Amino acid sequence: MITRIDHIGIACRDLDASIEFYRRAHGFEVVHSEVNEEQGVREAMLRINGTDDGAASYLQLLEPIRDDCAIAKYLEKHGEGVHHIAFGTADVVAATEAATSTGIRALYPAPRRGTSNSSINFLHPKDCHGVLTELVQAADPADAHHS
């Protein structure tokens, strides 16, 4: 069961420039940043609001750290912009199965590591009316993205 918009993932060419953009334009602040070697990204989470499932909604700014990662390919094809949307759930396996049982393809056979040791999977954008959709289970819901 999905209980929140966890984040909106935005592909950017220069993470520091995008962080500064959101700070100046809207006052958003970075609450977490990390490098995810497997996903090939350097990323920052900007917290926007708390959600009624006890977690929060974020912007996730993503800069590629190598040319063969998904974000680098996206930037080459589309330029900067919204790369994916992510829904939060207490059980990423169940939420993935609920979707795949309707014929949607998941990108991974089992969840992989996402931001702040969350467990994530993606649903194929061609099966989701053009929207790359991530499903996220926080490592510890009370501490999501704040470790």
Added chain:
Amino acid sequence: MITRIDHIGIACRDLDASIEFYRRAHGFEVVHSEVNEEQGVREAMLRINGTDDGAASYLQLLEPIRDDCAIAKYLEKHGEGVHHIAFGTADVVAATEAATSTGIRALYPAPRRGTSNSSINFLHPKDCHGVLTELVQAADPADAHHS
């Protein structure tokens, strides 16, 4: 001041098919639908979660009702997918001015009517690292999108 992710706006070719997709894949339900003649769209709001400013976050599904509207042009160029993101604020004029004071262009000189009689403006995607950004002030925050 921005207090929430209000919605993610998704361009679709067939509103009813996209509504059915989100119901089957994730269990999301329509809480409001309308036709906005000025924007040239038929739309549905799917409520995802409550937010700690007393409002909520939604998916907004948008189908064009004429060929010259922004959503029709987006579909022609990009196909279905995320069209814009929208931040909620108690004062759309102030939030717009906070952004334009940093050099970002607003699309309208004054707010226009959005979903459920909200007041909205957009920030130019070329000034926002590729992200078409909407700012939304609910007509009545306690009743946003539920009228």
